[in-house]
Amino acid sequence: MAEIKVPVFSESVSEGTLLTWHKQPGEAVKRGEVIAEIETDKVVLEVTAQQDGVLQSVTKQEGDTVLSEEVLGTIGEAAASTPAPDQALGPVAGETSAGGTAVQADSQGQQPAAARREDLSPAVRKIVAEQGLDPAQLPATGPKGNITKADAVAAAQGGLTYQGPQSAAQPVSQQAAASSPSAPAPAPVSQVPPGARPEQRVPMTRIRQRIAERLKEVQNTAALLTTFNEINMKPAMDLRKKYQDQFVAKHGVKLGFMSLFVRAATEALKQFPVVNASVEGKDIIYHGYYDIGIAVASDRGLVVPILRDTDQLSLADIEKKIAEFAGKARSGKLTLEEMSGGTFSITNGGTFGSLMSTPIINAPQSAILGMHNIVERPVAEQGQVVIRPMMYVALSYDHRIIDGKEAVQFLVTIKNLLEDPARMLLEV
CATH class of the missing domain: 3.30.559.10 (Chloramphenicol acetyltransferase-like domain)
Structure with a gap:
C-alpha cells in the first residue's frame, strides 16, 4: 500500500486547498496519472499516482485545507475492495463536510434531487449542489454511462435550472456555494419568476x-x-x-x-x-x-x-x-x-x-x-x-x-x- 501525499510547497506557500479528486475510492489508477488537484495562493498543483493499483481510501475531502507532504489517501492492490457509497462519496443528507453546509432532507425523509449521490463523482456532486441541478436531467457521456464533470459544467452554464427559493427540489444557491473552495461562476438564470431576487455567495479562491x-x-x-x-x-x-x-x-x-x-x-x-x-x-x-x-x-x-x-x-x-x-x-x-x-x-x-x-x-x-x-x-x-x-x-x-x-x-x-x-x- 502506498500513501498519496501533498507535493512539497515552496517556501512562500504554507498551505493549500484540495480542489478536486479525479478518482473515487475503488477506481483503478496508473502510475503517473493525475488523481487530485490542490490549489495554493499561486498555482494549482497536480497530485499523481506513484504506482499502479486502486484508490483504496481518502483522508481529505474536496475543500479541505492541506499542508505540504500531508497524506491525502492510499493506493492499494488491484484487489482492494471498494468502500461503501456513503464512505467513498462523502456525507449524506444531514451531515456536513469540512467548511460545508448540509443539504437537508424533505418532509418525507427523502433527499432533494440535488443531493442524490448515485454514480456521482465528488467533483460532479459539488457542481450539482452549487448550481441546484437535478442529476436526473443531466446528460451522461461518461464511458460507463455516468455523469462527467464536463456534463455538469455544461448543464450549469446552460442554465438548465432556476436557482431560487421557489425551486422546491433544489437547495438555495447561497447554502450550496458555501462549501466550495473554488466555486465556478454563477450559472445563467432562466425563467426567473417575477419579483424574484436570486443571489449566490461564492468564496474567493486562494489565488x-x-x-x-x-x-x-x-x-x-x-x-x-x-x-x-x-x-x-x-x-x-x-x-x-x-x-x-x-x-x-x-x-x-x-x-x-x-x-x-x-x-x-x-x-x-x-x-x-x-x-x-x-x-x-x-x-x-x-x-x-x-x-x-x-x-x-x-x-x-x-x-x-x-x-x-x-x-x-x-x-x-x-x-x-x-x-x-x-x-x-x-x-x-x-x-x-x-x-x-x-x-x-x-x-x-x-x-x-x-x-x-x-x-x-x-x-x-x-x-x-x-x-x-x-x-x-x-x-x-x-x-x-x-x-x-x-x-x-x-x-x-x-x-x-x-x-x-x-x-x-x-x-x-x-x-x-x-x-x-x-x-x-x-x-x-
Missing part, C-alpha cells in the same frame, strides 16, 4: 485572495503614478501584414503585437535602468537582466508568467513562449518557477476592449506597461487630418524611485520604436 492582498499592499506602500501616451500602430500593422506569411513559414508561429512591445520595452529598459529596478527597504536594486512578466487572464484569476532574459530572445521566441504560457494558464499548468521573479510587467487590456486604464504595478517591480485597444481616429500629420489606428499606452510607476522625466522618456522611447519597427530585427 484570488492572494491577488487582492498583493494589489492592496502595493497601493498602501508604493507612490503610484501613471503617465500616458498614444502610438500610431499603422507602421507595426503594415509590417506584420507584409511579413506575416514569411514569419509563420520560418518560425511556425504568428507575429503578434505583444512580441513587438516586449522587444521595445526591453530596449527602453536598457536606456532607463531605474524602471527595471526594485525597492528593498531603503535600497534600490538595479537588475542587470530583463525578465518581463506578461499578464494572462485565466479562469482562476490574473497570473503573470515571466519571460526570462528578453534581451536574448528573438521575436519568434517571445511569441512561442507567450503562446505556451497562455495554454498553461487556461489549463492551470503554470508552475511557481514560471511566475516567480520578474523585473517589469506588461498587461494588455485591449484584448477585452479597454480604451484606457491605470494598471497597478506587480510588487516588488517598480513599473508596468498597459496596452489598450486599437481604435481608428483622426490625427494630425504634417498639417493634415488623417485616420490612423491609434493605441493609448499607460506606464504606472513607483514615484519613490522613478521620476516623472524618466517615466515619460521611457514611454516615448517605446512609442518611437513601435512607430518605426524596422529598427527591431524581425529574423525573417
Whole structure:
C-alpha cells in the first residue's frame, strides 16, 4: 500500500486547498496519472499516482485545507475492495463536510434531487449542489454511462435550472456555494419568476485572495503614478501584414503585437535602468537582466508568467513562449518557477476592449506597461487630418524611485520604436 501525499510547497506557500479528486475510492489508477488537484495562493498543483493499483481510501475531502507532504489517501492492490457509497462519496443528507453546509432532507425523509449521490463523482456532486441541478436531467457521456464533470459544467452554464427559493427540489444557491473552495461562476438564470431576487455567495479562491492582498499592499506602500501616451500602430500593422506569411513559414508561429512591445520595452529598459529596478527597504536594486512578466487572464484569476532574459530572445521566441504560457494558464499548468521573479510587467487590456486604464504595478517591480485597444481616429500629420489606428499606452510607476522625466522618456522611447519597427530585427 502506498500513501498519496501533498507535493512539497515552496517556501512562500504554507498551505493549500484540495480542489478536486479525479478518482473515487475503488477506481483503478496508473502510475503517473493525475488523481487530485490542490490549489495554493499561486498555482494549482497536480497530485499523481506513484504506482499502479486502486484508490483504496481518502483522508481529505474536496475543500479541505492541506499542508505540504500531508497524506491525502492510499493506493492499494488491484484487489482492494471498494468502500461503501456513503464512505467513498462523502456525507449524506444531514451531515456536513469540512467548511460545508448540509443539504437537508424533505418532509418525507427523502433527499432533494440535488443531493442524490448515485454514480456521482465528488467533483460532479459539488457542481450539482452549487448550481441546484437535478442529476436526473443531466446528460451522461461518461464511458460507463455516468455523469462527467464536463456534463455538469455544461448543464450549469446552460442554465438548465432556476436557482431560487421557489425551486422546491433544489437547495438555495447561497447554502450550496458555501462549501466550495473554488466555486465556478454563477450559472445563467432562466425563467426567473417575477419579483424574484436570486443571489449566490461564492468564496474567493486562494489565488484570488492572494491577488487582492498583493494589489492592496502595493497601493498602501508604493507612490503610484501613471503617465500616458498614444502610438500610431499603422507602421507595426503594415509590417506584420507584409511579413506575416514569411514569419509563420520560418518560425511556425504568428507575429503578434505583444512580441513587438516586449522587444521595445526591453530596449527602453536598457536606456532607463531605474524602471527595471526594485525597492528593498531603503535600497534600490538595479537588475542587470530583463525578465518581463506578461499578464494572462485565466479562469482562476490574473497570473503573470515571466519571460526570462528578453534581451536574448528573438521575436519568434517571445511569441512561442507567450503562446505556451497562455495554454498553461487556461489549463492551470503554470508552475511557481514560471511566475516567480520578474523585473517589469506588461498587461494588455485591449484584448477585452479597454480604451484606457491605470494598471497597478506587480510588487516588488517598480513599473508596468498597459496596452489598450486599437481604435481608428483622426490625427494630425504634417498639417493634415488623417485616420490612423491609434493605441493609448499607460506606464504606472513607483514615484519613490522613478521620476516623472524618466517615466515619460521611457514611454516615448517605446512609442518611437513601435512607430518605426524596422529598427527591431524581425529574423525573417
